[in-house]
Amino acid sequence: MSDRAQGFDTLQIHGGAEPDPATGARQTPIYQSTSYVFRDADHAAALFNLQEVGFIYSRLTNPTVMALQNRMAAIEGGAGAVCCSSGHAAQIMALFPLMGPGKNIVISTRLYGGTVTQMSQTIKRFGWSATFVDTDDLDAVKGAIDDDTRAIFCESIANPGGYITDLDALAKIADEAGLPLIVDNTSATPYLCRPIEHGATLVVHSMTKYLTGNGTVTGGCVIDSGKFDWSASDKFPSLSAPEPAYHGLKFHETFGPAAFTFHSIAVGLRDLGMTLNPQAAHYTLLGIETLSLRMRKHCENAVKVAEWLENDPRVETVTYAGLKSSPYHSRMETICPRGAGGLFTFAVKGGYEACVKLVDSVELFSHVANLGDTRSLIIHSASTTHRQLTEEQQRAAGAAPEVVRLSIGIEDADDLIADLDQALAKATA
Structure with a gap:
């Protein structure tokens, strides 16, 4: 085929996958195999030395998972990708080659509640830390960076409020500081937003959500832009310095734009073991084939529902960036020109108790701790996904007690x- 760049609708179907070379199967098969036979001893040695790309053991590489990795890189416009067992696993995988004891990341306050907990509490066990800032306050972002900072982290469309982040501004700050910008693109998907085009170094996804789209699997992915110079400073020795486990191999020097991806597979998956199973990869490949069709409908419906809620006297506020009244509407036009997604919150008159009664009264909406399904979902974040946070943290994250999240x-x-x-009517009676 020519070198002509293919459109998104084509890439979501054909990107990263070809007919099975062994059988001619048009759909990517589920390679439900733990291990793979080597041609001979030299072939095995070459694979283990990273001198040849191939399959050894499915904790590291699997043909079905590799097809998904290639497709994710294609639709995000990255140089490579590594898939893992969940979105939370993807976040740790993204940080793993960058961090070390005593190092920190600068991170948005507007995040999924589980991410806030992971970054404020769990990573401390690795000796890492996070400084939370409002990423709309660019001076605060700059002021939070110090000599031990190793990355800036944000969500493109923040969960739960649907706020759109100024990725271009954050990327400029990251570049000036010599740091990678990591963007969680779960809520937007690469159909609505391609963070690499706005300067992101790494993109992470919970593929559990819109990418699979049917609430059947959990999975995560890290996509590398391939554009960051890991050897420009001594901040990232895992990628720039000799790796003892591979006889002094330097990942960035050896693999160039693919350094992060190779390291994440050869070291990250090898030692952390957060592997995506091939059946989950298969379901996600199927889901991605209809991503653009679904996202157009998600956005169309979200605008209609948000406009109705905005005009309802029982509702205090609606956060959807697709509304012309939203302070993030103009940002949507540059960051997410195809739409603001299907996720937003609204505040119910009557506060916490009215919210609880509301989620107990819906009939078509499903009350679940998920988003991005073909089905419409509802949750009261303050009593569930963000329950572990203080009220101050809940409000900073967009999950105040009087707020309900809709997908x-x-x-x-x-x-x-x-x-x-x-x-x-029942909640506010």
């Missing part, structure tokens, strides 16, 4: 509005 699906929008109407 708008691809059903008929009028049916979704009717369900919210009857639930609001």
Whole structure:
């Protein structure tokens, strides 16, 4: 085929996968195999020395998972990708080659509650730390960076509030500081936002959400832009310095733009073992084939529902960036020109108790701790996903006690509005 760049709708179907060379199967098979036979002793040695690319053991590489990795790199515009067992695993995988005891990251306050806990509490066990800042306050971002900072982390469309981050501004700060910018693109998906085009170094996903789209598997992915110079300073020795486990091999010197991806597989998956199973990879490949079709419908429905809620007297506020009244609407036009996604929150008059009654009263919406499904979902974040946070942290994250989060699906929008109407009537009676 020519070198002509393919469109997104083509890449989501064909990117990273070809007919199975052994059987001619058009759909990528599920290679449910733990290990792979070597041609001979020299072949085995070459694989273990990273002198040849191939399959050794499915904790490291698997043909079905590799097809998914290639497709993720294609639709995000990256140089390579590594898939793992969950979105939380992907975040640790992204940080693993960058961090060390005493090192820190600068991270947005507007994040999924589980990420706030992971970054404020769990990573301390590795000797890492996180400094939380409002990423709309660029001076605060700059002021939080010190000699031990190793990355800046944010979400493109923040969960739960649907706030859109100024990725270009953060990328400029990261570049000036010689740091990678890591962007969680779960809520936007690469159809709505391609963070690498806005200067991101690494992109992480919970593939559990929109990418698979049907609530059947958990999975995560890290996509590397291939553009960061890991050898420009001594901050990233895992990628620039000799690796003892591979006879002094220097990943960046040896693999160039693919250094991060090779390290994440050869060291990250080898030692952390957060492997994606091939059946989950297969389901995710199937989901990605219809991503653009679904996201267009998610966005169309979200606009209709958000506009209805904004005009309802039982509702205090709606956070959706797709509304012209949103302070993030102009940012949508540059960061997410195809739409603001299907995720947002709204504040119910009556506060915490009204929110609890609302989620207990819906009939079509599903009350679950997930997002990005074809089905419309609802949750009261303050009592569930963000329950472990203080009220101050909840409000900073966009998950205040009086707020309900919606993940708008691809059903008929009028049916979704009717369900919210009857639930609001009961919640605010």
